[in-house]
Amino acid sequence: MSPRSRILLYAVLLVLCVPFVFPTWWMVTSSLKPNAEIFAYPPRLWPADPSFDAWRQVFTMQPFAEQYWNSAYIAVVVTLGTLAVAAPAGYAFARIRFPARNALFLVVITGLLVPSEVTIVPLFRMFNALGLVDTHWPLILVPVFGAPSVLATFIMRQFFVTLPVELEEAARMDGLGRSAIFRRIALPLAKPALGAVAIFTFLHSWNQFLEPIVFISSKEKYTLPQALTQFTDVYQGPLWNVQLSAASMTAIPVLIVFVLAQRQFIEGLAHTGLKG
Template identity: 70%
Template sequence: MRSDIAVDPAEPAGSAEPSERPGTAPSSGPPAEPEPGPAAVSRRRARARRAWGRGGLVLLLVVLSVPFVFPTWWMATSSLKPMSEILRAVPTIWPQDPSLAAYQDVFALQPFAQQYWNSLYIAAVVTAGTMLVSAMAGYAFARIRFPGANALFLLVLAGLLVPSEVTIVPLFRIVNTLGLIDTHWPLVVIPILGAPSVLATFIMRQFFLGLPGELEDAGRVDGLGRWGIFWHIAFPLSRSALAAVAIFTFLKSWNLYLEPVVYLSTKESFTLPQALTQYVDAYGGPMWNVQLAATTLTVLPVLAVFLVAQKQFVQGLAQTGIKG
């Protein structure tokens, strides 16, 4: 991914001199004819100092990047190493003798493609469902005045405060009573309707709160009812907030660990985070290189999606109620 594909307001648009915005530094104004005099000298000096300062900041960013990037780099490169090299205490930056054998094992040892599909479709359904459900609820809580709206909103917000460890046993009993153990139902329905979707509802509500009322009035004049206003006006306008919700939700579902471990029991129905822990030898010892290869395969697509979608993501968040 080239960094310039994402048209980012924070990115210098290819100009030789970074175009500064007024807030951060004195604007140099139009490139007027050189104007000799002490002012120009001091300005030039200030600019030089600023260039050094900016260089320092970039250096700082580079240093700060190391603890963020190195573990992922180590993970990806270690999947090309034999076990003995992985376990070496001082990590090697590049495999001495790279091999793709671990990647073959990933697919040979488990129905990895099936598990990949499980994770993918569950995450997709949960994301789509959450977008719809949270947009509807967020819209109603924000724009429709109906009795008990506040009480109901507080009731829903309670979900934000319940760690999943707290309710996992009763939820398991409920799911078991319904005979849905080892199916994907609990992994789809509970996140869409239960605690995990609360943050999404909250974000959507904040977005719709900021929607100008005139747009709705215009819709009403055009003869649209509530549903029509929601479907044809509010929902399409909330694209950026929905993007943020989508990314949050997808990541959460994609990385869900405790719930699949509890609800699923056959390999064919496993999701990825759970499958990763299954690459062990006959004695339960982890096969590090295969685990790391499988992990790399699960991380890369999400990373790629983020790279492509990060502009929408950042803008989405900027336009939701979470902004300043």
């Protein structure tokens, strides 16, 4: 491309980025403003007197550090658990021939068609009978063995289908069994798909809202989406700058995860879903 064409391309891309970047910019800058300035007209793109008072109030109004830790460790455990379930399941559906394999895979995939709102009441009754309500176990077990894991299994299966069969045949000639082929050949080659699954799963767990408000009632056990609703004044009206401060802190791990794993994410999308 000529320098003029490159500059024009970058200018167009910059304009197209504005609708996606501006809400994040507004969230962060508004968290540094007093409430009155947030609704000032004309709006200010940068606070007149930036202040981190709202950021400090986040930790005084709620046990926010503990709630932050709750979301972080739950998201990590759910991500690792989903990878541990989806990777071997996807490989089995892609490579191992067993009776009614396609029919069983179809049954598994239909789990994506069932809304979480339909199953939330039976799940609550089940976990209540087990004495696990107001614990973090439902927030871990439901995603690992529910719809997020089904989607992850589908992505992994689609990736393993694309691997050349000759790789496994050569491994068998070298004396490797099925489990060794999976661990030493298929799994290392599946890093792009694993990266995509990890990002999808982490974001789903980090942002889940329905399950926490159903299963969790103690503030110290809240996750971040549930905690964000609690920053209100005495009249239950929203404290906008405090909520935006908490939301800005909540978005930081999501941005870090995507920046660090964006290459695997893009490669994973490019290599999955191409073959049935």
